[in-house]
Amino acid sequence: MxxxxxxxxxxxCHAWNKDRTQIxxxxxxxxxHIYKKNGAxxxxxxxxxxxxxxxxxxxxxxESNRIVTCGTDRNAYVWTLKADVWKPTxxxxxINRAARCVQxxxxxxxxxxxxxSRLISICYFEQENDWWVCKHIKKPIRSTILSLxxxxxxxxLAAGSSDFKxxxxxxxxxxxxxxxxxxxxxxxxxxxxxxxxxSGTSGWVHGVTFSASGNRVAWASHDSTVAVAEGGxxxxxxxxxxxxxxxxxxxxxTENSLVAAGHDCYPVLFVYDAAKRTISFGGKLDxxxxxxxxxxxxxxxxxxxxxxxxxxxxxxxxxxxxxxxISEISILEGGKTKCAKFCTTGMDGGMVIWDVxxxxxxxxxxxxx
Amino acid sequence: xxLAHRVKLIIEISATxxxxxxxxxxxxxxxxxxxxxxxxxxxxxxxxxxxxxxxxLKVLSSFKSSxxxxxxxxxxxxxxxxxxxxxxKGFERPSDNNSAFLLQWHEKALSAGGVGSIVRVxxxxxxx
Numbered sequence: 001m002x003x004x005x006x007x008x009x010x011x012x013c014h015a016w017n018k019d020r021t022q023i024x025x026x027x028x029x030x031x032x033h034i035y036k037k038n039g040a041x042x043x044x045x046x047x048x049x050x051x052x053x054x055x056x057x058x059x060x061x062x063e064s065n066r067i068v069t070c071g072t073d074r075n076a077y078v079w080t081l082k083a084d085v086w087k088p089t090x091x092x093x094x095i096n097r098a099a100r101c102v103q104x105x106x107x108x109x110x111x112x113x114x115x116x117s118r119l120i121s122i123c124y125f126e127q128e129n130d131w132w133v134c135k136h137i138k139k140p141i142r143s144t145i146l147s148l149x150x151x152x153x154x155x156x157l158a159a160g161s162s163d164f165k166x167x168x169x170x171x172x173x174x175x176x177x178x179x180x181x182x183x184x185x186x187x188x189x190x191x192x193x194x195x196x197x198x199s200g201t202s203g204w205v206h207g208v209t210f211s212a213s214g215n216r217v218a219w220a221s222h223d224s225t226v227a228v229a230e231g232g233x234x235x236x237x238x239x240x241x242x243x244x245x246x247x248x249x250x251x252x253x254t255e256n257s258l259v260a261a262g263h264d265c266y267p268v269l270f271v272y273d274a275a276k277r278t279i280s281f282g283g284k285l286d287x288x289x290x291x292x293x294x295x296x297x298x299x300x301x302x303x304x305x306x307x308x309x310x311x312x313x314x315x316x317x318x319x320x321x322x323x324x325x326i327s328e329i330s331i332l333e334g335g336k337t338k339c340a341k342f343c344t345t346g347m348d349g350g351m352v353i354w355d356v357x358x359x360x361x362x363x364x365x366x367x368x369x
Numbered sequence: 370x371x372l373a374h375r376v377k378l379i380i381e382i383s384a385t386x387x388x389x390x391x392x393x394x395x396x397x398x399x400x401x402x403x404x405x406x407x408x409x410x411x412x413x414x415x416x417x418x419x420x421x422x423x424x425x426l427k428v429l430s431s432f433k434s435s436x437x438x439x440x441x442x443x444x445x446x447x448x449x450x451x452x453x454x455x456x457x458k459g460f461e462r463p464s465d466n467n468s469a470f471l472l473q474w475h476e477k478a479l480s481a482g483g484v485g486s487i488v489r490v491x492x493x494x495x496x497x
Contacts, residue, residue, distance in 0.1 A: 164494075203492040223492040224485035241446060243483020 001359075003321045003352045004042065006035070010347035012054060013101075013328060018062035020332050024048075025345065026055035032069055034086075050077050050088045057102035057113070064108050070099035076113050076123070078132060091132040093121045103148045103157075109176045112157050114145030120159055122171045122191075137169050137192045147207050147249075151214040155180040155189055158217050160205030166198040166219040166229075184215050184231030200237050201225045207249040207260070212336035216272070220247035220260050228258070228272045228279055240270065240279040251329045253339035253356065256369045257282065261326035261344055265318060267354065271369055282368070285359050286320045324348035372414055400428045401440055405448050405455075410495045418497065425455045430470050441477045449482040450489050454497040457490050 007027050014025040023042070024034045032055055034046040053073030060067050067086065070076040074095050077088040093099060097116030104111045113121045113134075118141045123134040143163035150157055157171045170189035172180060185195040196217070198205075203223030210217050218228045224246050227239035247262035256274070261267040269282030324347040332353065334340035345351045360368060404425050409417045432440060444452060456478060459471045478486065 202494050203488075222488070224488040241450065241485055241489065243485040245484055246488055 001321060001352055001354055003350055005348070005350040006042070007349040009349050010324070011327070011345040011349055011351065012056060013058045014330065014343075014345045014351070015058040015060035015067065016330060016332065016343070017060050018065065023351070024058050024060055024067055025351075026058060026069075027349070028054065030054060030071070030073075032058060032067070046086055048079060048086050048088070051075065053098065056098065056100050059102050059104045059111060061104045061108040066104075066108070068102050068104060068111050070102040070113050070115075072098035074098060074115075076102060076111075076121075078111075089132065091123050091134065093123070093134055094136070095119065095121060097144075100144060100146060101148050103150055105150045105154050105171075106152055107154045107177070110154075110171065110173060112148050112150070112159075112171060114148050114159060114161075116144040118143060118145075120145055120148070120157070120169065120171075122157075122173065124173050124176045126175070135173065135191065137171065139192070140194065140197075141167075146204060149208050149210050149217075151183070151185075151210050152212070153180050153183060153214060156183065156185060156195060156210075156214070158208040158210055158219075160208040160219050160221075162204040164202050164204065164221070166205045166208050166217065166221075166227075167194055168196040168217060169194060185235075196229065196231070196235050198227065198229060198237060201227050201239050203246070206247065206262070207251075209251050209258070210336075211252040211255050213255060216252070216255070218250055218252060218258050218272075220250040220262065222246045226250065226258065226260055226270055226279060230274065236277060238272070238277050238279055240281070242268075242281065244268065248325060248327050249329045249344075251331060251339075251342065252336045253331070253334075253342065254337060254368060259285065259329060259339075259342060261329055261346075263325045264320075265322045265325060265346070266320040267326065267329070267342075267344060269368065283363055285354065285363070321352050322346045322348055322350060372412065372417070397428070397432055397436065398440060398443060400431075401444075402448075404428050405444070405451050408451055408454075408497050410497060421497070422455065422458050426459050426467060426471075429455075429459075429474055430467065432470075432474075434470075434473055437473055437477050441474075441481045444481070446482070449478055450486050451497065452478050453482060453486045453490050454493065457487075458497055 009028040012026040021037045030051045032048040035042040036045045051071040053071045055069050055071045057070045067079040076091040079086040079088050095115045095117040099113050099115045101114045110124045120137040121134040123132050126133045145159050145161050147160040155172045158168050160166045170193040172189050172191050201221045203221040205219045205221045207220045215231050224242050225239050229235045229237045245263035247260040250260040256272050258270045259267050266286035271282045272279050326344045326346040328345050330343050331339050332341040343353050409421045456475050
């Protein structure tokens, strides 16, 4: 598990390029830094300066090699690489609050921006005017959109919002694509249609993810729960109340397993059993260094008892690799069907690349189905 | 739940709890289960909520310190969350005789439910 500390500032968001040699990240300011992998170290090769506010979301389209960034200045820019320089194109989102998250669609002909204006902007390129146009999805969103994820069919979009709901919308744009085939979430998909709305969990929905097939959606919400919904005539929702602090990001790594991470600073595995309709806690995915267990003197023991009313010998030191909350997970290899490597970045300015095979062998009873 | 029904439920539960005033022990585990059933979450009537809270605190205070852990183990996940909600409601009005036992209950409930149960107390829209 390679831990690399980029800077001391939190990493607001990150995105990888297609061959995973370059990473674009925002060090909690108005710029985007692009680092290139050089053996074991990372060199900063580009700085993208255009935003007037903190950059809150970065998306790097693997095939077309375009970067989309959105920020608190209510703008989004699409960057294209021309002669080793990234050139921005402004996209007018028509929002009056900060943009919070952005995601390229699987076919890379559209992207979605979630914002504090209680709407999602779906932007697509109009050839005649050589301009990015955006359409809004407003109803029935009541608060900020915190996270987005596209369905593999390029039309459905899952959105997690701070109005305590995870919804699946249709983002079908007739100008750029054909009518989609029916899915378990519904067959009629006009633009802006709500195909699914979650219930049963409360708390802001921080992270949403579709499974590789698109038949399942999982979300992590602020009341320390993780829930999975299976599409169908009546969607089946299963939720697990976890004993940890709230999770901020969640990602399917196989059709049945989810990796989630959040304020507890280590990724956690959950396994979803469709037959039994349960989610179970799979294990804590962290390999902490074994600190030497020194014995306690009698004096220390009494001091502890006096000050903290506890006789435990554990020291209050964070043993995980990340030293602060993890805010984003991205898949590096293997896709969502059989992820082999994933990456986490957090508020400690560090990035960790996790290797699934190494984790499986390190933790004996870890089972990734 | 309708107000009349809810008040009737509270009277029923009081009937099981009142015989528990010391020195009689009665069946404390059953009382705990009974008092955590059907919490007044959806009602807007403050009176009902206060009566329910008083009842729960009464049951919690009649437990011996050594029995608390066993009692918490006998509850399922949702009940532990509900117990945490009542404990925090009890913290809101500290008095000389309730802080000590509430803190003991809190410690045991925390080891059963983890910090997640406290987060759920803080994020719950409908409180007990």
